[in-house]
Amino acid sequence: MPGAALAHPHAKLPCFAAMRIESGGQPRLPLAVVGTPPHCPGAGMPVYTEKLPGRAARDRWTSEGPMETFDYVIAGGGTAACILAARLTEDGTTTVCLLEAGPPDSNPYIRIPAGFMKTLYNPAVTWNLTHEPCEGTAGRRVYAGQGRTLGGSSSINGMIYNRGQAADYDGWAQRGNRGWAYADILPYFKRTERRIGPGGEKPGDDRLRGRDGALPVTTTRWQHPLLDAFIAAAVESGVPLNEDYNGADQFGVCRVQSAILLGKRYSTATAFLHPARGRANLSVRTNALVTRITLEGRRATGLIYRRDDGSVASLAARRSVIVSAGALHSPKLLQLSGIGPADLLREHGIAVAHDLPGVGSNLGDHYGARVVARVKNTDSLNNRVKGARLLFEGVKWALGQPSALSNSPGVIHAFCKSDPGLDNPDLNLTFMPASFKAGVLGVLDDVAGMTCAASISRPESTGTVSIDSSNPLAPPILRPNYFSTENDRRRGVIGVKTVRRIFRAAAFRDYLDTETLPGADVRTDEDLLAFLRGNAGSGWHYNGTCKMGPEGDAMAVVNDQLAVRGIDGLHIADASVMPCTPSGNTMAPVMMIAEKAADMLLGKQALPRAEI
């Protein structure tokens, strides 16, 4: 019934209670002009919703009617956004509305670490994207994992907590980003985390590790002979034992640290957003796809979003619009809103609000191949999570005991150097006592096996994200350009050779049966490069597509306050602002960015620099 007016179903409720509705229980308002309760922000202003599938209809949604108003409106409800929403509303007065395209994070596999395999390709909680074919993938379309639920990718990722190296952030500062050197951002890493041991002890150096944050960071106590063998073999191969890769030095081998406590995943939704959900000044809306940032001249005024029933609504921001849709969707949203490379926007018939060439450039990722071997004289996860053994592991998991179900998919990290003369490691190996059919994460092999992935820590190759049309429902085009530099190709080959050396060390003699990937026939560097191109996969550590940079950097999208250049009232806070890929997994750095962004947005003084 287009145009039909409905009474506001919550008009008698306190205004924020009326807003604190998730799509699960959200009343379906197919089309409507609805009244706002008189004591709400934006009091007396009508809220418009209507079915607007097409572009022409969307265009009517510029800045015409007043609407619900919040201090901050956030596009995306992922890793960074959940922290932002929780921090910004801590004072009880600042109002925030968070819009997440995906559903609530109620899928039961999200909380179980081994549920990773059940969510990784599940279109109900992921975006189900693929990359464009390129030479570095031998023409394959590689799967691009991205969470699409509250908590975003932190709800479906491998849970590994890895900050990267101090040198990464000192490099960000050297590029002209004031306040982002390691000494500046270490207090924000610490503010997020609660690093704890199995008996409640506090492993690591207090100067470097957080103790009171909302995010538990633990190391698995689960035992398996292949784990000990891998660590011993790495040490034998010249990689030192390192108690804490998030401590003073990353170089070395040890078990991974994960956002897992008592066998349960802690996404940023679990750790930050859900505890804040009772706040009257926080509204969280799921199944709400943001389709456009509204602009008045060079000022961002709000967001337009589409509910999953096709109805459309809009919000106004009093202080700032915050884009936090992740490194693949934040640039897409800016481009759809007329902020981006002018040629690209014109090609798709989008009016250019601000020509910002860097939007969608500089896409970074960790591209890596998996070396796989059959093992003998022991079982592996392949056998432990099937049939009766699965039941047994399930009982241990339910009792909070170490279980095959309570680990990150990668259990050991080894940070190695492609050249012993390097100051810092530049290769990242991740070992798991499991193997998959065709070497691709998914269905476990029938026989016992092990896998070690190798990727380059700071790849030089970068790619692009761009819209394919002006339709916000169309997926973005992803061109990662993996292995487009000689240095990346060379180090990629060394990475595979490093894993082979470890697998062939004496400590693995009793366990190594046959290498199945790349396999004995793959011998020369040329063979290995061909193997990498034909088999490597994304690390799903996308970043850099709205990079932070100083005034003189024409490709910078945000400044060091995370404000979008040339547009007032618009900030970005997520993996897309990273100037370059950090030498580790990207969840912890995103959390740090969100923590710092919240302080900057609230105009708080930065936390004191660390004395290191």
Ligand SMILES: Cc1cc2nc3c(=O)[nH]c(=O)nc-3n(C[C@H](O)[C@H](O)[C@H](O)COP(=O)(O)OP(=O)(O)OC[C@H]3O[C@@H](n4cnc5c(N)ncnc54)[C@H](O)[C@@H]3O)c2cc1C
């Ligand atoms: C499968 C997988 C495994 C990974 N493993 C690890 C790991 O073990 N350790 C690690 O450190 N890192 C890991 N990562 C990377 C890490 O999880 C991400 O870098 C990080 O979580 C990204 O945070 P973000 O806030 O930038 O984006 P996200 O957490 O992806 O959040 C973006 C959110 O915005 C929403 N969104 C997008 N567009 C819109 C729109 N138009 N409207 C409304 N909402 C929108 C999305 O649905 C999503 O919820 C992994 C990633 C994946 C996908």
